[in-house]
Each structure stands twice: as structure tokens, then as C-alpha cells.
Amino acid sequence: MNIMKRSGRVALLATGLAAAIGFTAGAATAAETVVMAVPTFLTGAGAPAFGVPARNGAEVIIEAINKGTLPAPYDKSGKGLAGRQIEALIYDESGGGVKQVAEFRNKVQKQGVDLFVGYISSGTCAAITPVAEELKMLTIFPICGTPRIFEEINTTPKYVFRTMGHATADGVAEALYVKANMADVKGYTGINQNYAWGQDSWRDFDLAMKQLMPAVPASDKAQWPKIFSGQYGAEISALMLSEEPLVHSSLWGGDLEAFIFQGSARGLFRKKKLLFSVADTSVYRLGKKVPTGVILGARGPYGIFAANVDTPLNNWFRKVYIDRYSTPPVGGSYQAAQGVLAAKFAYDKAAAANGGKFPSTDQVIAALEGATYQGIAAEVHMNRSNGHQAATIHQIGILEWDKDAGEPIMTKVATFPADCVMPPPGVNGTEWLKGGMKGAKC
Amino acid sequence: MRHIDKTVVGLTIAFLALLFADFFMAEWMRFIGLQSLARGTVALGLLVLWRTGLVSFGHALYFGFGAYAAAMLTLLGYHDAFFLVFAGTLIAGLLAFLLGFLLRRYRAIFFALLNMAFSMILYGVIVKTEALGSTDGFSVLAPTFLGYAPEGEAVQTTLFLFTLVFTYLITLGVHLYLKTTLGGMSMAVRENEIRVEYLGYSAEKVIHFKYVLSGLVAGFGGAIMALAIGQVDPDSMANWTVSGEFVFITILSGIGNVAATFVGALVFELIRTYAFEYAPQFWQFILGGSLLAIIMFLPDGIWSVLSRLRKAEKAPSP
Amino acid sequence: MLTLIAILVDGLIYSSYLFMVAVGLTVIFGVMKILNVTHGSFYAFGAYMSATLVGIYYQTDLPEFGGFLAIFGAALVVGLFFGVVLERGLLRFLYHRDEHTIVLATFAMFLVLEDVLLMIWGTDPYYATEPMGLLGFIDYEALSYDLYRLSFIALAIVVGLGLWLGLTRTKWGKILLAVIFDREISQAMGINVTVVFLVTFVIGSILGALGGAYIAPTISVSPGIGVEVIVLAFAVVVIGGMGSIPGAMIGSLLVGISRAAAVHKFPEIELFVIYAIMAAVLAFRPEGLFAPAQARKI
Structure with a gap:
């Protein structure tokens, strides 16, 4: 009896702890929102240069999508992504590829994320690509530069997109x-x-x-x-x-x-x-x-290069961004915004093709593949790597x-x-x- | 049967329970479990060293070496998990064997820091090597298991099973080793090395053996990690902060029992996961804070909580 | 010839930089046998505080050269505050524990302070370049050097000499040497080891913060600067011999000059210089070039 009690201690801790958490915490998502994970550098050296401007750019667009205040050409498509509000999960990209892969799985399996728009470092993107494909998770890389993503790591992507040109x-x-x-x-x-x-x-x-x-x-x-x-x-x-x-x-x-x-x-x-x-x-x-x-x-027509682009979308973006963060948007802000807009464009287009009903992930992917949509500063042509890699x-x-x-x-x-x-x-x-x-x- | 080893019984029960749980666990939990097994194994090696009074701040060297060795073999076209993990383990052990000749002469903080210095050299080599993707690292394809090539979720399920079996065997082996005369010499070396030598044992050889053992299991952990994540990169495999995490886990667990390292590794993963989730910008604060709290208030690790509970249970109330 | 001069000058500047970054770590290690990972935080806090104070200073109409006072003031404030708080509030509870636990505690503290830094200063970088502009530069044929970075050399010499004289020529220094040699006997002889530890830790902290504060005008003070410094300081200290001040000096010079030579002659291998020297030293003299002898415990 005593033996059982003591050895049970080992067993109890090892399994009990794991099991208790593992079995109970399920993914609970409200059906009426789209959960968008936005990983970006919030700490470390990457934060001021890319991470925080990217977060700010994404926030401006996400908020406008939810309120339905985006100017032309997105002014007629209503609020949200295909009518559903975005619930944004912004989190830190620091710590290397391994930690980010673990976090990616957590977000998908534990927090019920519907799509990812993010990642700045090429290293993280390279690590995430195979996992995103394995978990069949729509993932839009707005920034990372390495051409290896679609040239070596996955030449026939289905779920992974990149919405800017590569290095x-x-x-x-x-x-x-x-x-x-x-x-x-x-x-x-x-x-x-x-x-x-x-x-x-x-x-x-x-x-x-x-x-x-x-x-x-x-x-x-x-x-x-x-x-x-x-x-x-x-x-x-x-x-x-x-x-x-x-x-x-x-x-x-x-x-x-x-x-x-x-x-x-x-x-x-x-x-x-x-x-x-x-x-x-x-x-x-x-x-x-x-x-x-x-x-x-x-790295493209962004930031200071877009300072004088006179379109309703760009003028609006610069104004809102400067009012809110008291500094003009830089490259990262534009690129992240462009990534979020890809989601807006694809969900709305897929919903329209689906008779106005909320589209499935496959339909969203079909809508984005090979498409051309309007970024903040320039048109984005998704015409490389089977329609998954942008060119601008x-x-x-x-x-x-x-x-x-x-x-x-x-x-x-x-x-x-x-x-x-x-x-x-x-x-x-x-x-x-x-x-x-x-x-x-x- | 006069004496039944409680730890062996406990480990076996835990092993069987996890084996069973593998098929029902939530995917993210299995993934955390997999990482805990990998990191826990490394901590197990550190525990063996710690019992001798030695702590290494550089075991990311062997972890990274095992991971990169396994990953590089996949580039050469080998995909069998048994082969990859075996090779990763062995290569890391070999490195530990070679460096051991030098390191076994050092004690205390010097030992810890020399290990760290060597791990930084590996880090530098990887960052400089463009063929290995420099800081980006490179991805590792899903492994096969003696010809069986799982897909989708089955990859993780099979890998978990695979890891579980080997971890169980390693942990049992280490536990039994610690009970042998040579294993028991740990504490003796820590307390008084010169007396050990008068007894006819070579303290340096004892340490060298333990060092190789710790290198082997760290290599095993690294190879498993490379397969589980599907990616190797220097920052998460070979940086000095990774070594710090292993020592963190060892302190968290305490050195009382081999099983404790896995509980420690799991707790570590959970703290990090939840800190990341609830405090995206301040997760380091939470991680560091928990570590400080453990050092201050639980000097013998979480295992000591259980020991205390047990004592309280045993003590007859007046 | 010009390249040779450049190698020498660049090497000396970089050596001084390394020495300033490493000396605080070596002082604390030498006396207390603690590898203080928090050193990186001292450096970072020193740099942030310096950037902030310098920024404030140059908004006033006070004389321009007073900006240097802001730099030294920042180092003093940060070093005193963290030195006292950490030693009294954390480390003294851990002296009876083994040294690895203490290293890990400083590592934990470093993680905590990294985020405290973010909470106070946010992620935006701070600049304090005014003192650098103040000193101007000198031209020599195709080369030109700014005097501010040349002044690293002067500061390193002052700090190094000061420490050396303090250790060898004062009563305090002798007490310190006694504590380094044998903590328990010194205590038995009536030395107040508690005070010695506190003072040493505070001096080490101020030196760490001074490194950050003085270097701040030449860099962009932004998140993550502390981590880099730990590795660098650690390497120098390992090469020179852990806990030896002349060792840190020789280690800095060795790395600094070799690195400058690599940059000018073989830039491809720059990354390796520091690791290569470390590996060579470790292979032939693992206790470092100037390590104090260790008594074997019976």
C-alpha cells in the first residue's frame, strides 16, 4: 500500500499535470469572430525597427476593418472579414524559430486561431512554413525576406502566402x-x-x-x-x-x-x-x-517612398497612423498593413463567390491565389510561386x-x-x- | 522480494499512463509534452553532473550538436528516426568524450563557465556557416520509423511514442546507474574528492564518465527536438540562453529524483506558454520572476514540496 | 603603413571598449566568485539613464561640456541603486547556497530587468549623440577619428589604473585581497566581509553602468543591448582569467587588436576572432591567462 502511494507520486505528477491541462482546455472560439494571430517583435532589437511599426500598421487596418471605415477600394465591402469581426491576438516573435513553432501550435490548437498574419524574421518564416502547411493553417507573411520560403522549403504551398516581394x-x-x-x-x-x-x-x-x-x-x-x-x-x-x-x-x-x-x-x-x-x-x-x-x-514602395502617393487609401492611412502614433508609418507599417489587407480582400472576395455566406479556408485561399489587390501604396500581384508569392x-x-x-x-x-x-x-x-x-x- | 524500487514502479506507471494518453491528448499538449521530454532528458544529464557538485552552463553545446547532427543527416537523405536520434546522441557523446579530457580537470564555477565558452564557439561556427542557413537554420523533414512514414497528426503521435519509450529507458538506466557503486560515488566526489582517490577510485574518471553520459542524453534531447520542431536554428538550439534554461529546469526540479526533471521541464514549458499568452510583452519578467521565487522559496525544487507533503502525511497527529 | 596605424588605433579603441564593458564583471567575480549575469542589465540601464539625462541636460542652457557630468551621474545613480538593492535585497540571502544557484539567480534577475527596462523606456530607441559631436574629430591622411571614441582609451586607462592602485596601494585593497584569498580566515581576523561584499558589488555595478553610460552617445540605445554585452564581457573575462583585472586588460587588448587586424585584413573572419582566441586560450591555459592560483580543498 505504502509502495503504491509513494510510487504513485511519480506517476501522478508526470501524468496528472499533463493530462489535467491537456484534456480540459479545449479551443473555445466564438463562432462570429475571426481570430487573427499577429506575431511580431515586441521585445528585443527587432522591436523598434520592424516589430512595433508593423504592429501599429496592422492595428490601424484591423480597427478600420472592424469599424468598416476603410476608404476606397475597400469602402463597399462592409465591416469585418466577410462580415465577421476580427479578434486580434498580437504576440511576441522573439526567441528563435523553435519557440515560435511551439507558439504557433499553441495558438492553433489551444486558442483556436483562424489565420496568421505576421512574422518578420526570415528565420521564423522558414521555421513556420512546414508547420503551417502541416496544420493546414492559412498564414500570410507580410514581411520576411528570404526567397528560400517558396524556392526550397515548400515549392508547392497551399496555406502559406507572402504579400511582399522577396529579397x-x-x-x-x-x-x-x-x-x-x-x-x-x-x-x-x-x-x-x-x-x-x-x-x-x-x-x-x-x-x-x-x-x-x-x-x-x-x-x-x-x-x-x-x-x-x-x-x-x-x-x-x-x-x-x-x-x-x-x-x-x-x-x-x-x-x-x-x-x-x-x-x-x-x-x-x-x-x-x-x-x-x-x-x-x-x-x-x-x-x-x-x-x-x-x-x-x-524593400519596395513603402514608408518614406509612399509619402507622396496621393490615393484615398494612402492619405487615410498616413493620417490615422500619424495622429495615433505621432510618427509617420515606415516600411514595416506598410508591409504589415498590406498583409492584413490581403486577408480582407480574400475573405470578402471568397464570400461574394460563396453567395454572401462566410467562406471556408479553402475558399479564402482560392480567392487569394493569383489575385491582384490594392495595397496601401501599390498594387500587389500574387503571381509567383503558384500564386502565393507577391510581386510589386x-x-x-x-x-x-x-x-x-x-x-x-x-x-x-x-x-x-x-x-x-x-x-x-x-x-x-x-x-x-x-x-x-x-x-x-x- | 525484499525491496521494490519505488522510483522504478512510479516511472513505469507514468510511462504506461502517458503511452495510453498519447492517443487522446490535445495536440498542443502533446507537443508541449514532447518538448518537455526532450528538455527533461537534457536536465537529467545535468542532474547526474550536479550530484557530483558540477553544473554546466554550456550543455546547449551537446543539445545543439545532437540537433544539428540529426538535421544534417536528413540533408544527406537519411530519414529514419532511429538512425537520426542514435547518430545525434552518439556524436554529441563523442564530443563530450573528447572535451571531457580537458573539462574533467576543472571544478566549481570554472567548470560551468568553460562549458559555456565551448558552447559559444559552436554557436559562432553555426552562425558563420551559410550552408547551414546561418542564423535562419534549416528545416528538417518529418522522419520515418523503420519504414513507416506517418503523415499529419500521426507524425507527432508516433514521435511522441518513440520519444517516450526511449526517454523511459534512458531514465531507468540513469536511475539504476546512480544506484551502482560508481554512480553512488557522485556525492562522495562532491563532498571530498581526495578521500575518494584514497579509496582507490579516480575522481577524474568518475567525472569524465558522468560528463559523457550527460553529453549523450543532451544529444538525444537535441535530436528529438530537431525532429519534433522540424527546424534547427542556432538561437534556439545553441545559444547560451538555452543552456541557462536547462540549468533553470534542473533547479526547478531539484536533484532528488530522476523523474523530477521531467516534471520540472513540463512546468517550465507551461510557465513559458502561459506567460507568452497572457503577457506577450513581459513574458521574460514572468519567467525570471518564477525562477527567482523558486530559488528563494523552494531551494530544493518542486520535488521538495512533495517530500514535505509526504512527511506531513506520515507524521501522526497528536 | 596607414593600415597599420588604423589597426593600432582601432584596436586600442575597441580594446578600451571591451575593457570598460568587462571590468565590472571581473571585479565582482574576483572578489565574490559570482558570475553576475545582471551585469548586462547594469550596462543597459546605464546606457538608457545616460541617454535620458544627456537628453534632458541639452534642453537646458547649461555649458555644453556639462553633458559629461550627466553621463557619469547616470552611471553613479544606476550603479548605486541596483548595486545596493540587488546585493541587500537578493544576493545576501544566497551566499550560503552553491555558486551555480547564484549565477542562475542573476540570470533570472536579468530576465526580469530586461522587461522592467521596456516598462520604463518602451521600445523606441534613445539617442544621446551630443557629447560625441562636441569633441569633433582629427584627420590623418585618408583617415579621420572622432575624439569621443578616442577618449574611450583615456577612460579605460583611468579606470584600470584606479582599480590597480586601489587594490595594491590602499588598506581597502589589502582587505579585499585578503577576502579574495580566504573568505573565512579574513572573517576570523575581524574583517567585515558583509561590508566588503556590498562595497565590491556596488563598485562592480557602477563600473557596469559606466560602460553603458559612456558608450551610449555612440550607439542607438535600444532594446537588447544588454544581452550582447554579457557574451562579450564574458569572453574577455574568460580569456584574461576570471577575476583578474590585469587579465581583463590583456584579454581586451588581445581581442581588440586581433579584431582590428581581422577587419582590415580578413573581414570574413571577424566573427571568429573572439571565439578563436577564446578556444586557443582554453585549450592551452583553460584557467585564463592571468587566473589566480586555486588551492585544492582537502
């Missing part, structure tokens, strides 16, 4: 811009963080340059600081001593800002031409501290400071059509670049 487009657009505006450039070097995003960014830019300007040499001493290192003294000296006049950089967030402070203090931006591929995230925040005359991208126009320009308005502005903006910077449907980005970018329509 290959950045490299190509940047190289095209350099070719058009700096035809006599003597060479280029780079400073990119030594992790997946930095490595990919440099590789794509370098490959595109080798195709477009084969005579221009690349430095063999491109800089690879560790991510979040924050001190760039030696790198700045090395760039100053290098012969190449053009410097490519995909730094973002705190690293970018530290690099700008330390570079400005030493006159780096007067000596070299810098090309920042995602610097728009910091432009408004830095205000007068921005280095002027640098080439700037925002891409823009690059030169950053200047507008003294009269007291704000940074983009000048000499070049706009590239989607088919010019994105590989054609079914073609692998790296191979496309190496093969001379065949089929690009510029």
Missing part, C-alpha cells in the same frame, strides 16, 4: 539604380551583418552587379560585423581606406543607427557613397541626424533633408516594375541572377 528584388533594384545613376562607378564594397539576412543581401546585390556591370570590380574586403555589435570603429576605418567609392549595406535598426552616428562623426558619408537597403526604418526617427545624399531603399513595383532613391518641411524626403526616385526585379514565376532567384536575369521586363 532578390532588393538586390536587383539596387544594382539597376547604381547602373542608371552611377555609370562610371569604380568599384563597390559592403558592410553587412554576419547573419542570414546580411549574407543574402550582399550575395544578391553582388550577383546582380556582376550581371549588370561586369566591368566594375567588387572589393574582396567587404565588411562582416557581427550582428548587434554596435561598435564600428575598425570597419569605418577600413571603408575609408578602401579604394571602392560605393558601399552597400543592409544594416538595420540599432546597428544602422550606431553606424550612422559613428560614421557621421568621422565624415564617412562625405567620403563614400553609401547604399542602404532597409534604412527607411530609421529615417524619421533620426530626423536631422540622417546622412543626406545616400542611396536608400525600403520596387523603388530606390536618394535621401535628402527638406529644410522647409523639416523632414527627410526621397529624391531622384526610380521605379522598377515587378517583372523587372523579381525572377519570373517558377525560377529560382539565385539561378536567375547567375543566368543573366533572363525574362526580366524593365
Whole structure:
């Protein structure tokens, strides 16, 4: 008896605890709402640059969808997603892919989520893709950049969508811009963080340059600081001593800002031409501290590039966003908003095709596959990777400071059509670049 | 039968109950259970070391090594769970064997920190290796089981079963080992190493053996984790914070009983899951706060609560 | 030649940065045998406080160079507050426990403080670049250096010398050495170890916060800066020998100069420099370059 009692202790704890929670907590969702999980960086280094602006952008759109206050072309489709209110679950993307996969399962199986619109880091997206497909969960990635999602991890996606162009487009657009505006450039070097995003960014830019300007040499001493290192003294000296006049950089967030402070203090931006591929995230925040005359991208027609896009949707978005958060929306805000709009568009279209009744997930997917819808700043064409990968126009320009308005502005903006910077449907980005970018329509 | 080992009986009952529960558990719970088994196994290795007075702040090294070894084998076309997990375990054990020659000479905080230093080197190597996806890591296809290739929910169910069986065997093995003379030497080494040597045992060899054991089980946990998640990446597999979590679990569990590590791992997962759910921006606060509370108020881990309850039960009321 | 000069200057600046980041950790470890993970929080709080105070300072009409007072003030405030609160409120209850538990407690505290930081300052970054602009820069052929980051070197020398003199030339230093050598005997000889521990922890905290506060003007003070520092400081301390101040200095110099050389000559391997040096030191002298001898317990 005593033995049973004591050994029961082991058994009781191990199973009892597990079972009690496991069996009782079921997924209870009200039938009349759509539960949308919005994972984004709320803590850590990714929060100020991408996570929080993305959350803000998503919040503005979700609220407007629920109230039915979106302007044209979404003003006629009523409140909510196909008539149902969105219940948003915003949570933290920090902690790496493994933790996020666990969290994804929790949200689906425990909290009864209907769809995901989120994820910023390429690493998380790569980890989530197989699970989303396994659990048959509609998942829209609004931001993450790696082309591997649909080129390697899942080439025939059914439930996973990405509503912005992938990183290959950045490299190509940047190289095209350099070719058009700096035809006599003597060479280029780079400073990119030594992790997946930095490595990919440099590789794509370098490959595109080798195709477009084969005579221009690349430095063999491109800089690879560790991510979040924050001190760039030696790198700045090395760039100053290098012969190449053009410097490519995909730094973002705190690293970018530290690099700008330390570079400005030493006159780096007067000596070299810098090309920042995602610097728009910091432009408004830095205000007068921005280095002027640098080439700037925002991974598409977002943020500062959309400042003067005069459509009802964009004017409304900027106004509501600025009123609410007292800062203009940046790239992440636009991209997240664009992702939420994809859901709005797809649910409403699917409901219309379903005779006004609330659509099934399969019907929503069918509605979004291959569709073209209106994002905040530009049209989004879901025409790559079986209709699951978006392509949009891409823009690059030169950053200047507008003294009269007291704000940074983009000048000499070049706009590239989607088919010019994105590989054609079914073609692998790296191979496309190496093969001379065949089929690009510029 | 003069003596029945209560822990063995208890473990067996828990094993059978979980085996049965596997087919009824909510999916998310099974997933948490799977992770708890994987992390609990790593903590089991730490428990073995801890009994000798040694704590490693770097077992993410073996966890990550096992995970990446298994994951890389899938890239080479091997998909059988038995092979992958066996290989991951063995490779991590081999590394522990090699590093053990160096580490067995160190004690106390130096041992802890040297382990951490080695784990950071692995982290650096992975981040630098573009072929392994750098910080993004890469995904691991669902495994097969001796030719059986489950799909959908069956993948997790089978994997849970697989993990459960092996975890049960490992835990039993470790438990029985701790009861042998060599295993019992743990406390002796902790209390007074030099006396152990006068008794004719080599303290360094005792430690080395335990170190390899802990490396093996950490590799096992890592390989299981890679298959369960379907993804490996350095931040969640090899970073120093991961090592910290393992020590967290060990402290949470206490070193009283091998079964405690799994309860500790489960409690850890649950705290994290619920903190994430109810305080999305402040989950670290809750996690850190619970850990502090346990260190301050439950110095011997959750297992001690049960021991106290048991004592209270036994004491005859006056 | 120019590259050589650049390597030397960049290396010295980076070494000083490393030393400032690591010295607080090494002081606490040397005396108390505690690996203080909360060190990362001290650094972060120091940086945030410095950015805030500097920001406030430059909104007033006070003399420009007073901004430096704001920086040192921030370090002092943060270090004193957290040093006293943590030592008295948490650590002293744990001294009788084993050292791993204490490390884990500081790890837990670090997690808590990371979120407290978010609660106080939010996720938006803070900038305090004014002091950096104040000092200007010097040109040398194709190179130019800003004086603010050059002043890292001066600060590191002052801090290092101060600690060294304090340890070897004062009565307090001797008491400290006695406690480091044998805690129990010192206590028996009438040294108030409780006070020694409190003072050491506070000094370590102030040094940690000073690192953050002084570096703040050169960076974007934003979430996550504390985590990075822990790893860096830890590596330097392991290389130099845990708990040794000259060790931390040599460790910083070794890593700093090698890193600068890598950046200028082989940028591909920059990430590895620190790990490679750590691995080499560990393989040949695992107790670190300057580790104090350990007595074996019988």
C-alpha cells in the first residue's frame, strides 16, 4: 500500500499535470469572430525597427476593418472579414524559430486561431512554413525576406502566402539604380551583418552587379560585423581606406543607427557613397541626424517612398497612423498593413463567390491565389510561386533633408516594375541572377 | 522480494499512463509534452553532473550538436528516426568524450563557465556557416520509423511514442546507474574528492564518465527536438540562453529524483506558454520572476514540496 | 603603413571598449566568485539613464561640456541603486547556497530587468549623440577619428589604473585581497566581509553602468543591448582569467587588436576572432591567462 502511494507520486505528477491541462482546455472560439494571430517583435532589437511599426500598421487596418471605415477600394465591402469581426491576438516573435513553432501550435490548437498574419524574421518564416502547411493553417507573411520560403522549403504551398516581394528584388533594384545613376562607378564594397539576412543581401546585390556591370570590380574586403555589435570603429576605418567609392549595406535598426552616428562623426558619408537597403526604418526617427545624399531603399514602395502617393487609401492611412502614433508609418507599417489587407480582400472576395455566406479556408485561399489587390501604396500581384508569392513595383532613391518641411524626403526616385526585379514565376532567384536575369521586363 | 524500487514502479506507471494518453491528448499538449521530454532528458544529464557538485552552463553545446547532427543527416537523405536520434546522441557523446579530457580537470564555477565558452564557439561556427542557413537554420523533414512514414497528426503521435519509450529507458538506466557503486560515488566526489582517490577510485574518471553520459542524453534531447520542431536554428538550439534554461529546469526540479526533471521541464514549458499568452510583452519578467521565487522559496525544487507533503502525511497527529 | 596605424588605433579603441564593458564583471567575480549575469542589465540601464539625462541636460542652457557630468551621474545613480538593492535585497540571502544557484539567480534577475527596462523606456530607441559631436574629430591622411571614441582609451586607462592602485596601494585593497584569498580566515581576523561584499558589488555595478553610460552617445540605445554585452564581457573575462583585472586588460587588448587586424585584413573572419582566441586560450591555459592560483580543498 505504502509502495503504491509513494510510487504513485511519480506517476501522478508526470501524468496528472499533463493530462489535467491537456484534456480540459479545449479551443473555445466564438463562432462570429475571426481570430487573427499577429506575431511580431515586441521585445528585443527587432522591436523598434520592424516589430512595433508593423504592429501599429496592422492595428490601424484591423480597427478600420472592424469599424468598416476603410476608404476606397475597400469602402463597399462592409465591416469585418466577410462580415465577421476580427479578434486580434498580437504576440511576441522573439526567441528563435523553435519557440515560435511551439507558439504557433499553441495558438492553433489551444486558442483556436483562424489565420496568421505576421512574422518578420526570415528565420521564423522558414521555421513556420512546414508547420503551417502541416496544420493546414492559412498564414500570410507580410514581411520576411528570404526567397528560400517558396524556392526550397515548400515549392508547392497551399496555406502559406507572402504579400511582399522577396529579397532578390532588393538586390536587383539596387544594382539597376547604381547602373542608371552611377555609370562610371569604380568599384563597390559592403558592410553587412554576419547573419542570414546580411549574407543574402550582399550575395544578391553582388550577383546582380556582376550581371549588370561586369566591368566594375567588387572589393574582396567587404565588411562582416557581427550582428548587434554596435561598435564600428575598425570597419569605418577600413571603408575609408578602401579604394571602392560605393558601399552597400543592409544594416538595420540599432546597428544602422550606431553606424550612422559613428560614421557621421568621422565624415564617412562625405567620403563614400553609401547604399542602404532597409534604412527607411530609421529615417524619421533620426530626423536631422540622417546622412543626406545616400542611396536608400525600403524593400519596395513603402514608408518614406509612399509619402507622396496621393490615393484615398494612402492619405487615410498616413493620417490615422500619424495622429495615433505621432510618427509617420515606415516600411514595416506598410508591409504589415498590406498583409492584413490581403486577408480582407480574400475573405470578402471568397464570400461574394460563396453567395454572401462566410467562406471556408479553402475558399479564402482560392480567392487569394493569383489575385491582384490594392495595397496601401501599390498594387500587389500574387503571381509567383503558384500564386502565393507577391510581386510589386520596387523603388530606390536618394535621401535628402527638406529644410522647409523639416523632414527627410526621397529624391531622384526610380521605379522598377515587378517583372523587372523579381525572377519570373517558377525560377529560382539565385539561378536567375547567375543566368543573366533572363525574362526580366524593365 | 525484499525491496521494490519505488522510483522504478512510479516511472513505469507514468510511462504506461502517458503511452495510453498519447492517443487522446490535445495536440498542443502533446507537443508541449514532447518538448518537455526532450528538455527533461537534457536536465537529467545535468542532474547526474550536479550530484557530483558540477553544473554546466554550456550543455546547449551537446543539445545543439545532437540537433544539428540529426538535421544534417536528413540533408544527406537519411530519414529514419532511429538512425537520426542514435547518430545525434552518439556524436554529441563523442564530443563530450573528447572535451571531457580537458573539462574533467576543472571544478566549481570554472567548470560551468568553460562549458559555456565551448558552447559559444559552436554557436559562432553555426552562425558563420551559410550552408547551414546561418542564423535562419534549416528545416528538417518529418522522419520515418523503420519504414513507416506517418503523415499529419500521426507524425507527432508516433514521435511522441518513440520519444517516450526511449526517454523511459534512458531514465531507468540513469536511475539504476546512480544506484551502482560508481554512480553512488557522485556525492562522495562532491563532498571530498581526495578521500575518494584514497579509496582507490579516480575522481577524474568518475567525472569524465558522468560528463559523457550527460553529453549523450543532451544529444538525444537535441535530436528529438530537431525532429519534433522540424527546424534547427542556432538561437534556439545553441545559444547560451538555452543552456541557462536547462540549468533553470534542473533547479526547478531539484536533484532528488530522476523523474523530477521531467516534471520540472513540463512546468517550465507551461510557465513559458502561459506567460507568452497572457503577457506577450513581459513574458521574460514572468519567467525570471518564477525562477527567482523558486530559488528563494523552494531551494530544493518542486520535488521538495512533495517530500514535505509526504512527511506531513506520515507524521501522526497528536 | 596607414593600415597599420588604423589597426593600432582601432584596436586600442575597441580594446578600451571591451575593457570598460568587462571590468565590472571581473571585479565582482574576483572578489565574490559570482558570475553576475545582471551585469548586462547594469550596462543597459546605464546606457538608457545616460541617454535620458544627456537628453534632458541639452534642453537646458547649461555649458555644453556639462553633458559629461550627466553621463557619469547616470552611471553613479544606476550603479548605486541596483548595486545596493540587488546585493541587500537578493544576493545576501544566497551566499550560503552553491555558486551555480547564484549565477542562475542573476540570470533570472536579468530576465526580469530586461522587461522592467521596456516598462520604463518602451521600445523606441534613445539617442544621446551630443557629447560625441562636441569633441569633433582629427584627420590623418585618408583617415579621420572622432575624439569621443578616442577618449574611450583615456577612460579605460583611468579606470584600470584606479582599480590597480586601489587594490595594491590602499588598506581597502589589502582587505579585499585578503577576502579574495580566504573568505573565512579574513572573517576570523575581524574583517567585515558583509561590508566588503556590498562595497565590491556596488563598485562592480557602477563600473557596469559606466560602460553603458559612456558608450551610449555612440550607439542607438535600444532594446537588447544588454544581452550582447554579457557574451562579450564574458569572453574577455574568460580569456584574461576570471577575476583578474590585469587579465581583463590583456584579454581586451588581445581581442581588440586581433579584431582590428581581422577587419582590415580578413573581414570574413571577424566573427571568429573572439571565439578563436577564446578556444586557443582554453585549450592551452583553460584557467585564463592571468587566473589566480586555486588551492585544492582537502
